[in-house]
Amino acid sequence: MKKEFKNPFIIFYLLILSIIFAITVFLYYRSAEIFANESKEITKIEISHVNNFAKNISKRVLEIAGNNMVQNIKKSPNLQKHINALLSMFSTDQYKYVYLIYINKDKKFRYLADGSKDISQRGELNQPFIPIANIWDQITKTAKPKYTIQNKTTGLWLTYLYPIKHKDALKAVLAFDISLDEYHALVSVIKPLKNILFYASLFQLIILVFSFFQAYIYFKQRRRTNIDPLTHLYNRNYLNSIEKNIDLRDCAIAMADIDHFKKINDTYGHDAGDIVLESISKRLLSSTRTFDDVIRYGGEEFLIILRKQSSIKNTKEICNRILKSISSHPIRINRSSLNVTVSIGVNPTPYKDETLAKAIKKADEMLYVAKRAGRNRVAMLNEKDKSNNILSLKQIENAIKNGNLKAFFQPVIDVKTGQISEYEALARIIDKNGNVYTPLQFLPVLKNSSLYIEFTKSIILQSFKKIKEDKLYISINLNIDDFINDELFKQIEQIVASNKEFAGYLNIEIIEESYKDVKIEKIITRIKKLKSYGVKITLDSFEGNNLNLDYFINLKPDYIKINMSTVLRLFKDEKITDILTDIINICKTFNIKTIAEFVENEDILDILKKNGVDMAQGYHIGKPKNLL
Amino acid sequence: MKKIFLIIFFITLLFADSIEDVKAKIVKNIAHIFTKCKVVKVYTDDPYFFDIFQSNTKIKRVNDCKDADIILTKNSKDIKNICKKRKAYIFSTRYNDYKKSINFDLGAFFWQKGRPTLLINRYMINKMHIHIPDSYKKFLD
Numbered sequence: 001m002k003k004e005f006k007n008p009f010i011i012f013y014l015l016i017l018s019i020i021f022a023i024t025v026f027l028y029y030r031s032a033e034i035f036a037n038e039s040k041e042i043t044k045i046e047i048s049h050v051n052n053f054a055k056n057i058s059k060r061v062l063e064i065a066g067n068n069m070v071q072n073i074k075k076s077p078n079l080q081k082h083i084n085a086l087l088s089m090f091s092t093d094q095y096k097y098v099y100l101i102y103i104n105k106d107k108k109f110r111y112l113a114d115g116s117k118d119i120s121q122r123g124e125l126n127q128p129f130i131p132i133a134n135i136w137d138q139i140t141k142t143a144k145p146k147y148t149i150q151n152k153t154t155g156l157w158l159t160y161l162y163p164i165k166h167k168d169a170l171k172a173v174l175a176f177d178i179s180l181d182e183y184h185a186l187v188s189v190i191k192p193l194k195n196i197l198f199y200a201s202l203f204q205l206i207i208l209v210f211s212f213f214q215a216y217i218y219f220k221q222r223r224r225t226n227i228d229p230l231t232h233l234y235n236r237n238y239l240n241s242i243e244k245n246i247d248l249r250d251c252a253i254a255m256a257d258i259d260h261f262k263k264i265n266d267t268y269g270h271d272a273g274d275i276v277l278e279s280i281s282k283r284l285l286s287s288t289r290t291f292d293d294v295i296r297y298g299g300e301e302f303l304i305i306l307r308k309q310s311s312i313k314n315t316k317e318i319c320n321r322i323l324k325s326i327s328s329h330p331i332r333i334n335r336s337s338l339n340v341t342v343s344i345g346v347n348p349t350p351y352k353d354e355t356l357a358k359a360i361k362k363a364d365e366m367l368y369v370a371k372r373a374g375r376n377r378v379a380m381l382n383e384k385d386k387s388n389n390i391l392s393l394k395q396i397e398n399a400i401k402n403g404n405l406k407a408f409f410q411p412v413i414d415v416k417t418g419q420i421s422e423y424e425a426l427a428r429i430i431d432k433n434g435n436v437y438t439p440l441q442f443l444p445v446l447k448n449s450s451l452y453i454e455f456t457k458s459i460i461l462q463s464f465k466k467i468k469e470d471k472l473y474i475s476i477n478l479n480i481d482d483f484i485n486d487e488l489f490k491q492i493e494q495i496v497a498s499n500k501e502f503a504g505y506l507n508i509e510i511i512e513e514s515y516k517d518v519k520i521e522k523i524i525t526r527i528k529k530l531k532s533y534g535v536k537i538t539l540d541s542f543e544g545n546n547l548n549l550d551y552f553i554n555l556k557p558d559y560i561k562i563n564m565s566t567v568l569r570l571f572k573d574e575k576i577t578d579i580l581t582d583i584i585n586i587c588k589t590f591n592i593k594t595i596a597e598f599v600e601n602e603d604i605l606d607i608l609k610k611n612g613v614d615m616a617q618g619y620h621i622g623k624p625k626n627l628l
Numbered sequence: 629m630k631k632i633f634l635i636i637f638f639i640t641l642l643f644a645d646s647i648e649d650v651k652a653k654i655v656k657n658i659a660h661i662f663t664k665c666k667v668v669k670v671y672t673d674d675p676y677f678f679d680i681f682q683s684n685t686k687i688k689r690v691n692d693c694k695d696a697d698i699i700l701t702k703n704s705k706d707i708k709n710i711c712k713k714r715k716a717y718i719f720s721t722r723y724n725d726y727k728k729s730i731n732f733d734l735g736a737f738f739w740q741k742g743r744p745t746l747l748i749n750r751y752m753i754n755k756m757h758i759h760i761p762d763s764y765k766k767f768l769d
Contacts, residue, residue, distance in 0.1 A: 097741045121741050127723055128769055130745050153647050154742030177741055 010215050017211055021204040028197040035194055047147055050176050053090055054162035058174055067166045070102045073112055080113055080125055087115020097177035101129050112172050139163055143170045157183035228296040230274055231281035239295050248350040252315040254304040255363040259341045259375040261300035272333045276340055279331045287322040312348045319344045319378040341376035343367060348380055365444030372440050391442040393449055399429045400454050406430055407462035408624035412617040415608050422473035425463045426624045453488045460495050467505040475507035483523045496533050504534035511540040524554045560587050561595045584612055652680035654744055656687050662717045663697045671696035674721040704729035
């Protein structure tokens with residue numbers, strides 16, 4: 001696949017969710033920063049408070065203990081008690097330990113007094129004090145207040161040291177150990193916000209992960225629904241889903257069909273058919289652009305929506321590129337190489353149609369034109385080439401109403417005698433300017449319309465008119481599908497019945513790309529019904545394309561028609577020539593006459609004579625003419 | 629340099645997972661100054677130190693002070709009487725008790741104000757001719 005499915009709503013939803021999540025995470029981390037800053041502020045405030053206390057206490061201690069405070073306290077137990085009592089006044093749940101440390105002559109720290117509330121935690125006079133933080137050394141050097149944040153295992157938040165000085169000489173250090181509970185109490189105001197943001201982030205992350213998972217499942221399911229499993233191309237579900245979003249003004253619609261695909265399946269098997277489909281799909285993708293849509297429309301039919309089409313020339317270039325990419329390299333199937341071609345019908349101006357469905361229908365009609373013109377080619381709607389100048393349904397309707405639908409007659413000769421033995425009626429439309437249009441230019445449009453019955457009736461009636469006038473043997477073409485259409489067959493039968501004395505002059509050529517197996521019994525019954533009036537039957541294109549033995553055996557046709565362009569190609573291969581000769585011989589055995597068509601020159605006619613073909617027609621023998 | 633070591637020593641210990649871990653590590657470090665046994669046998673009658681044996685496999689608790697390499701006690705005098713014949717190293721877990729037993733306690737190790745306090749008795753170290761690593765000389769009292 002060249003493109004991934006997109007759903008703007010889901011993408012927008014996920015984007016919004018992601019942004020909200022990102023903002024929340026940002027706020028969470030920002031809150032951590034705010035929290036850190038707030039902690040610093042709280043610490044500053046706390047230090048400011050404790051500094052005020054320390055200043056007052058140190059002043060009072062100096063007043064009580066005198067300038068020679070260390071010696072005085074050591075000498076006087078009462079003074080020591082007094083100082084302890086003073087310190088204990090400030091020892092609270094907040095200021096867990098308040099104590100006085102002096103530095104002895106060995107530069108070691110010793111307790112001088114301790115007002116800690118918990119007696120067991122009190123240090124005795126002269127008890128060594130082992131400092132952990134280096135602020136103790138710093139204060140001895142600088143004689144300035146210091147503080148440090150404690151490790152949580154101590155159960156303390158911070159320790160504040162205040163120097164007690166006399167005439168700039170450090171006498172002792174007043175220490176405050178502030179409880180961690182105090183810190184928790186202060187930050188409890190900020191912490192809930194942080195917690196809320198954390199849980200909001202977590203919740204959003206869960207929602208986001210869940211949403212992404214759901215989106216993944218959705219896109220996977222959508223992909224499964226919209227992708228053909230064999231070719232990995234889009235399928236018709238996808239076409240339905242994008243139909244409303246296609247801007248017909250800047251795109252072209254192309255319909256491609258693999259030529260003789262049924263033959264490939266019948267000859268090499270369905271596995272080979274699958275390989276061909278896969279290979280063709282890849283080539284279609286490689287020949288189109290990333291923004292074009294290639295859709296497997298039917299069995300071997302592909303719809304290509306060519307986007308951003310600036311000109312018809314550009315569209316045709318892409319379609320020719322597709323043709324070349326497929327026909328230039330054979331497809332490898334096991335040990336064989338298969339030359340596969342496609343026919344492409346293009347509607348380069350879909351904006352002229354009301355809907356995508358109508359635009360596709362026109363491309364499909366052009367595909368039919370490409371097929372009828374010999375396959376492996378591109379047929380463009382509205383192309384200046386006259387042969388591709390397709391008439392609209394309205395034009396056809398007017399032509400039928402105004403009697404401009406004419407049966408032209410092409411002579412068919414007896415190959416041995418060179419005499420005209422019958423004519424083939426061929427439909428033509430003549431416009432007011434005298435331009436003549438062939439079935440390729442109106443039949444694809446006409447085929448699926450209600451006008452088709454009127455058209456068929458008109459050609460048969462004109463043929464009977466000629467038969468009645470000149471007693472000529474005339475053949476008309478009917479599609480095998482025409483025998484399934486109840487209304488059409490009723491009309492045909494009525495005309496034949498009303499002209500039953502001339503029915504023996506009428507030859508019905510049954511044409512079809514493939515002699516479908518569907519409703520074969522109904523078709524055979526109806527053809528036999530016509531035969532019962534004396535109508536002759538010809539099986540068209542019998543050279544092996546779509547031979548159906550049911551028709552051959554049950555219908556007992558009077559004629560078999562052979563397409564000489566195919567025959568000429570086959571004659572180059574001796575083995576196939578032998579098979580064809582055998583087919584002609586079989587026809588002779590069953591008393592079936594063979595008619596060769598598309599005889600373009602004398603050489604072909606000579607080949608026909610040599611191979612025992614009974615009748616022939618073609619431009620070399622005579623072009624279709626308006627004999628009425 | 630010694631001060632830095634001292635600070636790092638305690639800070640590293642304080643940043644350990646829990647107080648139990650800190651206590652156990654300090655006890656293990658002290659023990660290895662005085663004995664070369666890989667697993668040090670410790671006797672203690674102070675419930676505060678009962679939890680140090682859970683997290684450290686290098687120190688083993690013994691129930692009889694006679695079997696101990698190191699004794700952590702809050703009542704040094706009684707222990708000294710009970711374990712006269714045994715030459716164990718006694719560390720007091722109370723400063724008061726240490727002061728009273730300065731003639732036979734090797735030192736003191738106790739927790740005060742959320743901090744560990746280690747004291748090594750200089751008198752006993754000299755008397756017993758024990759070599760103390762330089763990094764521990766700061767704790768000499």
